[in-house]
Amino acid sequence: MIKAHSINVPLSEFDDVTYSRPQQTDFEQLSECAMSRRDFLEKSIAFGASAFVMGSTALSPIAAHAGNKLEFDPVSANSLDTVTVPKGYSWNIVARWGDPLWSKGPEFDHETRGTGASQELAVGDNNDGMAFFHNQGKNIFAVNNEYVNRNIIYGNRKTESPENADDVRKGKAGHGVSVFELTQVNNKWEIVKDSPFNRRITADTPMELTGPARGHDLLKTEADPEGIQSIGTWNNCGNGRTPWGTYLTCEENFNGYFSSSDDSYEPTPEMKRYGVGKKDRGYAWSMVDQRFDISKHPNESNRVGYVVEIDPMDSTSTPKKRTALGRFKHENAELVVAKSGQVVVYMGDDERGEFLYKYISSGTFKVGGDNSSLLEKGTLYVAKFADGMRGDWLELTPQTTGMKSQAEICIHTRIAASAVGATTMDRPEWVAAHPHKAEVYCALTNNKNRGKKPNKGGDTTPVGGPNSRKANNYGQIVRWRPDNGDHLSKTFEWDLFVIAGNPTVHSDVYGGSKNITTENMFNSPDGLGFDSKGLLWIQTDGKYSNKDDFAGMGNNQMLVGDPASGEIKRFMVGPKECEITGITWSPDYKTVFVGIQHPGEKGNSHFPEGGKSTPRSSVIAISRDDGTPIG
Ligand code: FEO
Ligand code: CA
Ligand code: CA
Ligand code: CA
Numbered sequence: 001m002i003k004a005h006s007i008n009v010p011l012s013e014f015d016d017v018t019y020s021r022p023q024q025t026d027f028e029q030l031s032e033c034a035m036s037r038r039d040f041l042e043k044s045i046a047f048g049a050s051a052f053v054m055g056s057t058a059l060s061p062i063a064a065h066a067g068n069k070l071e072f073d074p075v076s077a078n079s080l081d082t083v084t085v086p087k088g089y090s091w092n093i094v095a096r097w098g099d100p101l102w103s104k105g106p107e108f109d110h111e112t113r114g115t116g117a118s119q120e121l122a123v124g125d126n127n128d129g130m131a132f133f134h135n136q137g138k139n140i141f142a143v144n145n146e147y148v149n150r151n152i153i154y155g156n157r158k159t160e161s162p163e164n165a166d167d168v169r170k171g172k173a174g175h176g177v178s179v180f181e182l183t184q185v186n187n188k189w190e191i192v193k194d195s196p197f198n199r200r201i202t203a204d205t206p207m208e209l210t211g212p213a214r215g216h217d218l219l220k221t222e223a224d225p226e227g228i229q230s231i232g233t234w235n236n237c238g239n240g241r242t243p244w245g246t247y248l249t250c251e252e253n254f255n256g257y258f259s260s261s262d263d264s265y266e267p268t269p270e271m272k273r274y275g276v277g278k279k280d281r282g283y284a285w286s287m288v289d290q291r292f293d294i295s296k297h298p299n300e301s302n303r304v305g306y307v308v309e310i311d312p313m314d315s316t317s318t319p320k321k322r323t324a325l326g327r328f329k330h331e332n333a334e335l336v337v338a339k340s341g342q343v344v345v346y347m348g349d350d351e352r353g354e355f356l357y358k359y360i361s362s363g364t365f366k367v368g369g370d371n372s373s374l375l376e377k378g379t380l381y382v383a384k385f386a387d388g389m390r391g392d393w394l395e396l397t398p399q400t401t402g403m404k405s406q407a408e409i410c411i412h413t414r415i416a417a418s419a420v421g422a423t424t425m426d427r428p429e430w431v432a433a434h435p436h437k438a439e440v441y442c443a444l445t446n447n448k449n450r451g452k453k454p455n456k457g458g459d460t461t462p463v464g465g466p467n468s469r470k471a472n473n474y475g476q477i478v479r480w481r482p483d484n485g486d487h488l489s490k491t492f493e494w495d496l497f498v499i500a501g502n503p504t505v506h507s508d509v510y511g512g513s514k515n516i517t518t519e520n521m522f523n524s525p526d527g528l529g530f531d532s533k534g535l536l537w538i539q540t541d542g543k544y545s546n547k548d549d550f551a552g553m554g555n556n557q558m559l560v561g562d563p564a565s566g567e568i569k570r571f572m573v574g575p576k577e578c579e580i581t582g583i584t585w586s587p588d589y590k591t592v593f594v595g596i597q598h599p600g601e602k603g604n605s606h607f608p609e610g611g612k613s614t615p616r617s618s619v620i621a622i623s624r625d626d627g628t629p630i631g
Helices: 011-018 037-043 116-120 165-174 269-273 406-411 413-419
Strands: 089-096 127-135 138-145 176-185 188-191 199-201 206-210 229-231 236-241 247-251 307-310 320-322 334-337 342-348 356-364 378-386 390-395 428-433 440-444 476-482 491-499 525-530 536-540 557-561 568-573 579-585 591-597 618-624
Touching: 089 138, 089 176, 089 188, 116 165, 127 247, 127 591, 127 618, 138 236, 138 247, 176 247, 236 334, 236 579, 269 413, 334 428, 342 428, 342 440, 378 413, 406 413, 440 525, 476 525, 525 579, 536 579, 557 579
Parallel strands: 127 236, 127 579, 206 320, 428 525
Antiparallel strands: 089 618, 127 138, 138 176, 176 188, 176 199, 206 229, 236 247, 247 307, 307 320, 334 342, 342 356, 356 378, 378 390, 390 491, 428 440, 440 476, 476 491, 525 536, 536 557, 557 568, 579 591, 591 618
């Protein structure tokens, strides 16, 4: 029997628990915590250092807004074990963890929860970022499978852990990306089994390393002495898509899969910066596959932590890891085409006190042309927010960072960003760009360490700027406008679109910004996506206790915000113990696809099948009953 490590903490806690950092006490802290909510809202007009919010700055042309674009009756917070949508809307299941993509694959077995072989033929677990492609008359859906919940996928085992090689095979195949064709039957989207487009990309799929780090010594391993390949992708969190029709999948908490068989092995400082250490999160991959043993193969962990580009229209294509976009815990990759035709990709590094990045391609996008090197050659920047609601993009080069080469910067990107003095953020999650103007939003989900502990690189996390609350347990959404309306600009102005909070519990800054009310309150914004009308869809991955600081918020949810007026309304509530993550639309905008991730992660859901069934992460489709577009 395989002996798995017994670490069973939430993903966001794993690094803090496993590699603890000292409390930080010796830097100046602003005193927002003591400020009343009313002061907070009023000072938002004038107080640049803590900055803010809707209607308070030049960024918010409230008066120009005419009519209410949020035309639905908001949904009340609830703790039900189902999906709740507004009156006049309906939802149904499109794809669940374990649904077979080929007719040779068995239907999901609620008792065994599948085998290695069945999982390799089926939709992966914990669906996250997703994109719908309409091409060559086909509807192709790509969706990330971030991780597996050990207590669920191994719920057939008393230990709720992988116990043999096939359990590990099942776990590895539960990760990665699922690509499948969809068709509409009686107005419902369904998987087309056996479509030539169907594909599972897993922790064992061969990939190519591209960009500045390709061939660098740090990427060379026993299996690949040239350092140009990599096997597999895992912990695929948010996504992106390109105008040339490819899918971008983003490797986030990749570190939790590596461990050491040699207890005396000392991880390097660079490994520690990324949380790569001697213990994994209990996946036990190194027990079956030695490349996950850092004492034997220390460079393997340098081959993950990237944005990976996949051609969803060719199931035989080799995915490409894009080292030019940097290596960190990538949340998503929001791509826009600048006026010059160059491609700009905005990206968050989701860990407490880590950074916000952008990449600018050297070449320009050409419709119908060869765009295959646009994510291979370019310049990487990191954000520094300043007082006065201004900010700068700092270029990461050997000159600015003191590092030896661009290759090294692309592998140890966090270290490069620390060297130039980037702003430590409250966990940057998804970035979304407004479809009609140069304005970009990022969900800063929460940060209990703000004003208390440095990041893993030792950078302090002072309270201020867009990270305006000590021990921030609710999160906020920051937005910025590049100067001259040009995504190539190295300067920008910023404000906060919303500061989440609980006005029924707190009368200070923890009550939230003025567009937070008892009717729409939520915590921990995470997924973001703009619809065609320019409304911002906000998904949450927060506390669902519905008690104390989180009283009245119910389960995780999805809201819709109007960037012009600041109004936010709750559109949907998910089932128990889930997170809502991933959003994409059908080309006619009559369907919005949304991800229900890890329902019942603590054992208290039977979504979606009810009864005593095993809970299953699912992609759902939501449409309007009158058949008109939904966004
Ligand atoms: Fe996978 Fe930062 O969420
Ligand atoms: Ca997320
Ligand atoms: Ca999250
Ligand atoms: Ca998640």
